[in-house]
Amino acid sequence: MKTKTKPTLGDVARAAGVSQTTASYILNDRAEQMRIAADTEERVRRAAAELRYRPNPSARSLRLASTRTIGLVSDLVAGGQFASQMLVGATTAARELDHIVVIGESQGDPKLERLLIEELLDRHVDGIVWATVVTSYVTLPKALRGQRVVLLNCLDRNQQLPTVVPDEYEGGRTAARLVLAGEGRGRVHVVGERPTGGAFGAWLRRDGIRDELRSAGVRPGTPIPCAWAVQPAFEAVDAFLRGGARPATLICLNDRIAMGTYQALAEHGLTVPDDVSVVSFDGSELATWLRPEATSVALPYAQLGARAVELLLNPEPGGPDVTRLPMPVSTGASLWGATRGGAGV
Amino acid sequence: MKTKTKPTLGDVARAAGVSQTTASYILNDRAEQMRIAADTEERVRRAAAELRYRPNPSARSLRLASTRTIGLVSDLVAGGQFASQMLVGATTAARELDHIVVIGESQGDPKLERLLIEELLDRHVDGIVWATVVTSYVTLPKALRGQRVVLLNCLDRNQQLPTVVPDEYEGGRTAARLVLAGEGRGRVHVVGERPTGGAFGAWLRRDGIRDELRSAGVRPGTPIPCAWAVQPAFEAVDAFLRGGARPATLICLNDRIAMGTYQALAEHGLTVPDDVSVVSFDGSELATWLRPEATSVALPYAQLGARAVELLLNPEPGGPDVTRLPMPVSTGASLWGATRGGAGV
DNA sequence: CTGTTAGCGCCTTCAA
DNA sequence: TTGAAGGCGCTAACAG
Numbered sequence: 001m002k003t004k005t006k007p008t009l010g011d012v013a014r015a016a017g018v019s020q021t022t023a024s025y026i027l028n029d030r031a032e033q034m035r036i037a038a039d040t041e042e043r044v045r046r047a048a049a050e051l052r053y054r055p056n057p058s059a060r061s062l063r064l065a066s067t068r069t070i071g072l073v074s075d076l077v078a079g080g081q082f083a084s085q086m087l088v089g090a091t092t093a094a095r096e097l098d099h100i101v102v103i104g105e106s107q108g109d110p111k112l113e114r115l116l117i118e119e120l121l122d123r124h125v126d127g128i129v130w131a132t133v134v135t136s137y138v139t140l141p142k143a144l145r146g147q148r149v150v151l152l153n154c155l156d157r158n159q160q161l162p163t164v165v166p167d168e169y170e171g172g173r174t175a176a177r178l179v180l181a182g183e184g185r186g187r188v189h190v191v192g193e194r195p196t197g198g199a200f201g202a203w204l205r206r207d208g209i210r211d212e213l214r215s216a217g218v219r220p221g222t223p224i225p226c227a228w229a230v231q232p233a234f235e236a237v238d239a240f241l242r243g244g245a246r247p248a249t250l251i252c253l254n255d256r257i258a259m260g261t262y263q264a265l266a267e268h269g270l271t272v273p274d275d276v277s278v279v280s281f282d283g284s285e286l287a288t289w290l291r292p293e294a295t296s297v298a299l300p301y302a303q304l305g306a307r308a309v310e311l312l313l314n315p316e317p318g319g320p321d322v323t324r325l326p327m328p329v330s331t332g333a334s335l336w337g338a339t340r341g342g343a344g345v
Numbered sequence: 346m347k348t349k350t351k352p353t354l355g356d357v358a359r360a361a362g363v364s365q366t367t368a369s370y371i372l373n374d375r376a377e378q379m380r381i382a383a384d385t386e387e388r389v390r391r392a393a394a395e396l397r398y399r400p401n402p403s404a405r406s407l408r409l410a411s412t413r414t415i416g417l418v419s420d421l422v423a424g425g426q427f428a429s430q431m432l433v434g435a436t437t438a439a440r441e442l443d444h445i446v447v448i449g450e451s452q453g454d455p456k457l458e459r460l461l462i463e464e465l466l467d468r469h470v471d472g473i474v475w476a477t478v479v480t481s482y483v484t485l486p487k488a489l490r491g492q493r494v495v496l497l498n499c500l501d502r503n504q505q506l507p508t509v510v511p512d513e514y515e516g517g518r519t520a521a522r523l524v525l526a527g528e529g530r531g532r533v534h535v536v537g538e539r540p541t542g543g544a545f546g547a548w549l550r551r552d553g554i555r556d557e558l559r560s561a562g563v564r565p566g567t568p569i570p571c572a573w574a575v576q577p578a579f580e581a582v583d584a585f586l587r588g589g590a591r592p593a594t595l596i597c598l599n600d601r602i603a604m605g606t607y608q609a610l611a612e613h614g615l616t617v618p619d620d621v622s623v624v625s626f627d628g629s630e631l632a633t634w635l636r637p638e639a640t641s642v643a644l645p646y647a648q649l650g651a652r653a654v655e656l657l658l659n660p661e662p663g664g665p666d667v668t669r670l671p672m673p674v675s676t677g678a679s680l681w682g683a684t685r686g687g688a689g690v
Numbered sequence: 691c692t693g694t695t696a697g698c699g700c701c702t703t704c705a706a
Numbered sequence: 707t708t709g710a711a712g713g714c715g716c717t718a719a720c721a722g
Binding site for chain 4: 008010024025028058059060062063
């Protein structure tokens with residue numbers, strides 16, 4: 001019994017009784033251009049189908065000097081709870097452009113970063129998407145010099161590289177606009193501002209909120225600063241309420257903060273949205289798990305990932321360096337006076 | 346100015362003044378075996394380093410008939426909030442074995458599934474990991490016949506393939522053992538059993554719990570069935586409490602159920618763990634966001650992914666078909682009478 | 691319109 | 707111990 005080995009283009013050509021060249025042209029959809037007889041084409045295609053022929057990608061890559069592979073290196077995108085949708089967007093977009101994505105996760109470790117880059121270069125990738133889980137400034141490793149790179153969810157301090165980020169400023173305005181509907185019953189406070197940190201998304205969101213409120217003639221209440229996690233948010237809001245404050249609306253700078261905020265409100269017997277309106281950012285599943293579901297200005301992770309890949313593979317010559325993607329609203333029932341789109345809870 | 350092109354093995358050999366053969370032997374660590382002069386080796390290595398030579402993977406693959414690439418196709422692993430750690434484990438393990446992972450996400454759509462498989466076969470992958478986000482039975486597409494396949498987090502109905510799953514039954518016993526410590530103050534109920542469904546993890550967890558309780562002479566209280574999501578869990582537990590029940594311990598079959606359970610307990614003025622002990626499954630970040638942090642029997646996602654890849658690449662001839670990985674405990678403060686490992690909340 | 695031919699970069703058998 | 711040569715499967719001049 002003969003060992004069944006993968007059929008080659010030569011096998012197909014032989015089976016169809018033509019030369020490799022002809023078979024190659026036909027299978028690469030250049031039959032028309034080459035004016036090949038219809039029945040020849042038919043014969044070759046049939047032979048290819050019968051043999052279940054698949055072009056050998058290695059041979060093709062070797063000949064074409066392109067691996068049709070791109071690298072996606074990130075700090076915590078794959079492992080994190082939220083941003084992994086970026087991967088889905090990226091791989092899907094890549095697939096549509098007939099490329100594959102190799103992912104590498106550095107966990108923020110510069111040594112690992114370097115290692116991953118080495119490996120990608122070893123693999124002769126056609127380009128690299130450099131991503132971060134938190135919208136922030138980065139310094140690109142010098143190993144990436146001269147490589148085709150697109151930044152995803154981050155900005156480079158030094159260079160001007162094609163970059164894809166969410167439009168956090170507009171997102172901030174959106175959030176403010178949402179709460180403005182139920183305005184008139186009290187103060188609007190922002191929960192989650194932080195004194196320092198490379199995550200500029202926080203500042204842009206805050207600025208957007210401030211500007212939109214201002215243009216509506218509303219003066220924001222005292223900020224409630226805290227780290228971007230559940231527990232710190234709980235503590236900050238709890239302390240705030242304990243101090244006797246009676247906010248009408250809380251804009252939480254992300255969904256985990258919203259969760260902590262909900263916990264603190266509950267602790268004080270306050271109900272969302274009857275006593276306090278809440279709007280949040282991120283649009284993660286977490287927002288939908290809260291009671292009532294939180295309205296959240298969403299990070300368009302899948303689109304971000306997809307866009308980065310598209311930009312990497314098909315650069316727009318005259319395009320802007322920085323592409324900002326809009327943040328859609330994920331509607332819950334946490335806003336007083338807002339019309340709820342879906343079914344009630 | 347000459348266009349700087351990637352150096353080839355020939356370039357290295359020329360620079361070092363040796364033949365390609367010699368260079369190849371040296372760079373493939375076969376210098377010793379071939380008894381090549383030490384200074385020759387030194388010269389070649391230096392030349393390779395100076396030229397920043399990297400073997401062309403396409404050429405190598407072509408020659409060696411192996412792409413050193415494996416496919417990982419799943420329903421919702423990358424996109425989900427929880428299981429994406431499987432990807433990290435898989436890619437890391439693959440990297441250590443000098444392979445890369447191509448991921449594809451079918452969203453459970455059989456048509457997409459087939460498409461993804463086609464693409465992987467087009468890429469001539471060396472093997473495929475077939476994964477699901479929920480521990481369940483699957484029927485492998487026939488397109489995978491004859492391919493090297495390892496099942497990850499699922500079992501095949503028909504075939505006997507190498508399989509990696511969490512040890513849910515033992516996990517169930519672990520959970521029961523945890524609550525047994527604080528036993529003696531009332532009934533233990535399981536929240537989240539469901540009448541039907543392909544997710545056998547639920548049954549195994551329940552059986553493990555039941556058996557462990559039984560062997561400790563404890564008879565479990567009425568089950569509280571509900572779908573595996575926050576809202577349904579809230580409703581089920583809320584109804585249960587409204588019925589006048591006063592449970593001492595609730596074992597939630599996953600972390601989202603635990604979240605809904607917490608919400609219901611709070612609604613009834615019950616405190617965790619003083620009034621009610623809670624233990625949960627999954628070990629997701631969500632468990633750490635609850636107040637107090639929930640003790641959860643964790644799904645070892647990263648290890649699962651890593652193990653699947655290792656099994657794919659280095660099959661153990663005499664090994665068992667099904668590898669069950671232990672579920673470690675992620676300790677919180679939701680158990681009455683339990684010693685808390687870390688700092689208190 | 692179709693066939694012949696020459697590599698892409700690498701590994702490896704065979705000679706020297 | 708090293709060199710020459712062939713071929714992995716494919717594409718694309720270049721002839722016919």
